[in-house]
Amino acid sequence: MQIAPAVNAWFRAHQRDLPWRRDGFGAWGILVSEVMLQQTPVVRVIPRLAEWLDRWPDPAALAASPPGDAVRAWDRLGYPRRALRLHAAAVAIVERHGGVVPRDVSALLALPGIGDYTARAVAAFAYGDRHPVVDTNVRRVLARAVDGQGEPGPPSTRRDLAAMEQVLPEDVAEARVTNAAVMELGAVICTARAPRCEECPIRDDCRWRASGYPPYEGARTPVQARFEGSDRQVRGLIMAELRASDIPVTTAEIATLWPEAAQRDRALASLLADGLVIAVDGGFELPG
Known part of the structure; x- marks a missing residue:
């Protein structure tokens, strides 16, 4: 299914103005933003990201600070182990790559705490390379539009990357836009609980919509335990x-x-x- 042209056109007209999408936002900022955005809403990340980058504008600055400073600056973003991992990644970037965030996915994956999603996101969004980038929002859009299912099944890195690869344009620049566009579509239109299907740029091609929005009956991703009292x-x-x-x-x-x-x-x-x-x-x- 060719969803990229319509989704890219919609994205260019309607994308949110987010700091990491602006010209000149470097690879270090992209890396920090991607780590912060894991399991934390955008509105909470934006002010903390600005403070972080003002204090530590490059990996060397963070690596020179004690890890406890990173944990303290993480404040209430949640899952503070991410702060320790980001500090460890900064140290590794200084020691292995001369203080420059690497471009190669395998080199990014070798950094402490950097997984498949973050490595490909940095390579695609910071350096413009053609790699499929898959998060929860992307998986939901592909499950509905391409597979005709109301929600995605449990994550599978190999399957999910292959599915996104199928919708990426061959053109490198357009592929970068598609990665961001499908992610944005899942975040603001094709949402989990209240999808705004009439506003969707690919509503006429969506297999889930064409099938009458059938309920999902496959295996489900385990639900996270409640926070209160945990x-x-x-x-x-x-x-x-x-x-x-x-x-x-x-x-x-x-x-x-x-x-x-x-x-x-x-x-x-x-x-x-x-x-x-x-x-x-x-x-x-x-x-x-």
């Missing part, structure tokens, strides 16, 4: 306390953050294991 919530409370303190936080202070001792201890132990917290004389603090 270990993730307790981890977040402990991290917030450590970010707000310039001195070690004592065990007694941590005990006031959550009433259930077993869950609190489990959350703290997991933070220590992840390297997000270190034990020091007097209590606990951020690394470095």
